[in-house]
Amino acid sequence: xxxxxxxxxxxxxxxxxxxxxxxxxxxxxxxxxxDEVTFYQAGDQVLGLYLQDMLDHDTGLSGAxxxxxxLAVNQTSREEVExxxxxxxxxxxxxxxxxxxxxxxxxxxxxxxxxxxxxxxHVPTLVPDENGALILPDTLGP
Amino acid sequence: xxxxxxxxxxxxxxxxxxxxxxxxxxxxxxxxxxDEVTFYQAGDQVLGLYLQDMLDHDTGLSGAxxxxxxLAVNQTSREEVExxxxxxxxxxxxxxxxxxxxxxxxxxxxxxxxxxxxxxxHVPTLVPDENGALILPDTLGP
Numbered sequence: 001x002x003x004x005x006x007x008x009x010x011x012x013x014x015x016x017x018x019x020x021x022x023x024x025x026x027x028x029x030x031x032x033x034x035d036e037v038t039f040y041q042a043g044d045q046v047l048g049l050y051l052q053d054m055l056d057h058d059t060g061l062s063g064a065x066x067x068x069x070x071l072a073v074n075q076t077s078r079e080e081v082e083x084x085x086x087x088x089x090x091x092x093x094x095x096x097x098x099x100x101x102x103x104x105x106x107x108x109x110x111x112x113x114x115x116x117x118x119x120x121x122h123v124p125t126l127v128p129d130e131n132g133a134l135i136l137p138d139t140l141g142p
Numbered sequence: 143x144x145x146x147x148x149x150x151x152x153x154x155x156x157x158x159x160x161x162x163x164x165x166x167x168x169x170x171x172x173x174x175x176x177d178e179v180t181f182y183q184a185g186d187q188v189l190g191l192y193l194q195d196m197l198d199h200d201t202g203l204s205g206a207x208x209x210x211x212x213l214a215v216n217q218t219s220r221e222e223v224e225x226x227x228x229x230x231x232x233x234x235x236x237x238x239x240x241x242x243x244x245x246x247x248x249x250x251x252x253x254x255x256x257x258x259x260x261x262x263x264h265v266p267t268l269v270p271d272e273n274g275a276l277i278l279p280d281t282l283g284p
Contacts, residue, residue: 004187005189008150010256020233022233024232044186087168091167112163113154113159114155114160116152
């Protein structure tokens with residue numbers, strides 16, 4: 001289990017407005033046809049925009065302002081997700097949302113001592129490569 | 143100007159507690175002797191812990207809960223910092239803190255439409271390499 005951040009997710013209130021903003025900033029949207037999420041490759045990492053309501057729901061947080069941000073570490077298996085959560089608790093953090101099967105993968109959220117939300121997940125379409133980098137695939141889906 | 147995130151900074155209330163947490167999680171602290179900030183290499187990127195009060199002060203935000211997070215894009219010159227801020231404003235964002243000479247470099251903060259704080263800075267000791275990666279040097283300082 002390497003220590004790196006694969007995906008930074010910003011909770012946004014208006015997806016179109018946020019896409020327009022980031023694209024005006026020069027970010028190139030990955031060509032996925034999704035309404036509730038938008039991805040941009042950022043070197044070996046991915047920046048995601050996700051509707052704030054959905055982020056609040058998924059993490060169990062609510063009303064985080066300004067905007068929500070989660071830091072994701074993608075694992076190569078479900079077992080690694082569970083191992084990371086155990087490690088969080090042992091380290092003095094807390095589980096925000098225990099591992100759950102979502103349409104895209106097996107996902108858990110945990111908080112560090114200040115409440116910064118981290119996501120630990122196993123997402124079959126978004127598994128880090130042999131170098132630990134998360135490179136967006138050409139298409140998403142099962 | 144490439145689009146990538148070089149440094150993720152978490153605002154923390156108790157540095158010792160947070161160091162203990164992240165190190166229990168397996169992160170290896172960079173060997174810098176600084177009280178108010180802690181760095182960890184994370185692949186081509188850096189995770190930083192910074193005292194929340196100082197982060198509030200620097201960004202002009204306050205009371206951001208849970209914890210503050212800033213996303214930093216390190217530039218290779220002061221002129222690039224200014225160019226990025228212009229771009230933010232043109233893109234519909236806003237300047238939180240105009241460029242300022244800090245002990246470590248030339249630093250500005252700006253917000254996206256949801257208020258997510260981004261830092262644009264030119265820090266001579268933390269300039270991205272030819273691949274755009276931010277690799278922590280052996281020592282910090284002028």
